[in-house]
Amino acid sequence: MAGFFWHRFINKKRVIYLTKNGWIFMKKCKCHESCKCNEVNKNICFVEREKQNLKGYTLIEGFPGMGLVGTISAKYLTEQLKFEEIGHIECDFFSPVIRVHHGLPMYPSRIYINKKHKLVVLLSEQIIPSTLINDLSKETINWINKKGITKVISLAGIKTEGKERREKIYGIAANEDSLKELQKYNIEIIDEGLTTGVTAMMLLGMRKQHKFKAYSLLGTASTAADYMASAELLKTLNKILGLNIDVKPLIQEAKKTQEMLLKHLGDLKKTEENTEEFEKGPQMYT
Numbered sequence: 001m002a003g004f005f006w007h008r009f010i011n012k013k014r015v016i017y018l019t020k021n022g023w024i025f026m027k028k029c030k031c032h033e034s035c036k037c038n039e040v041n042k043n044i045c046f047v048e049r050e051k052q053n054l055k056g057y058t059l060i061e062g063f064p065g066m067g068l069v070g071t072i073s074a075k076y077l078t079e080q081l082k083f084e085e086i087g088h089i090e091c092d093f094f095s096p097v098i099r100v101h102h103g104l105p106m107y108p109s110r111i112y113i114n115k116k117h118k119l120v121v122l123l124s125e126q127i128i129p130s131t132l133i134n135d136l137s138k139e140t141i142n143w144i145n146k147k148g149i150t151k152v153i154s155l156a157g158i159k160t161e162g163k164e165r166r167e168k169i170y171g172i173a174a175n176e177d178s179l180k181e182l183q184k185y186n187i188e189i190i191d192e193g194l195t196t197g198v199t200a201m202m203l204l205g206m207r208k209q210h211k212f213k214a215y216s217l218l219g220t221a222s223t224a225a226d227y228m229a230s231a232e233l234l235k236t237l238n239k240i241l242g243l244n245i246d247v248k249p250l251i252q253e254a255k256k257t258q259e260m261l262l263k264h265l266g267d268l269k270k271t272e273e274n275t276e277e278f279e280k281g282p283q284m285y286t
Helices: 066-080 130-147 176-184 197-205 227-241 248-280
Strands: 005-010 014-019 022-027 045-048 058-062 084-090 099-101 104-106 109-114 119-124 151-158 169-173 213-220
Touching (some): 058 066, 058 197, 066 119, 066 151, 066 213, 066 227, 130 197, 151 197, 151 227, 169 176, 169 227, 213 227, 227 248
Parallel strands (some): 058 151, 151 213
Antiparallel strands (some): 005 014, 045 084, 084 109, 169 213
C-alpha cells in the first residue's frame, strides 16, 4: 500500500492518505493514555501492562531473520531465565496472525523483563513487513530512550560458507564505544557488507546516540531454523552479560533437526530412484 501513497494530510483526530484508489482514513491509536502514537509511526504502539522502571537495563532484541536465529535465541533466553511478560507491540498493519500457547492467544511481538539481571527482551514471532521496518525501528528507539535503557544487543543470523566458520560470531556496532566492546570479546567485526531489517535500521538510528552502547551479534546460520547458531549466540551472550544459560537443549534440538533433514533427503532420493526405475519399465497405454 505504501507505494500508492500520493499525499498525506494531518489533523488532530486522524491521518488521511490520498491514494490512487481514493481516500484512506487511519485513526490515531487509543491503546492507552500514555501512548503518543501518531501519523509518523502508522499506529505502532508499545503497550505495557503496568509502568516499568527500566533505567540502566540492557535490551536484547530478537526479530525473525536468517535461520530465525534472533527469535529462537531471544525466546529461549526468556524461558531459561524465567522472564516475565510485561507487554507487547501493537500495530494496525501487523499481519492478522496470533500465536497460541497452552490453548490461549499470545501477541506475536512481546516484551519480557528479568529484574534480577536487569534485562529486557523484545522478540517477534512474525516477520515484519518491509513497509513497517523504518517506522518500527524509530518507535523502538523512542521507547528505549524513554525507558532509560543503556545498552542494546540485537541477536541475528548471517549466512557464510564453510564448516570452519560454524562457531564464529560476527558483530556490527552502532558507534565507536560499542565497537570497542565487541573487540574486547574477540567478536569478528564485519568490515564491509550489507545488513537489512529492523536491526539494521535501529543500528543506523542509534549511531549518533553515544549515551548507550548498541550492537548486533550474528551467528552463522542456514536458511532453515538454526538452533546451533542460536546456541553459539547465547554462549557469547553468557560471556558478555555474565549469564549462565544452558544451551545443551538447543544443541540437542539442532541435532534432531539435522537428523530429520537427512532422513527427509534420504526419502527424497529413494523416491527419485523409484521414479526412475518405474520410468524404465514397460509403458501402459489405454
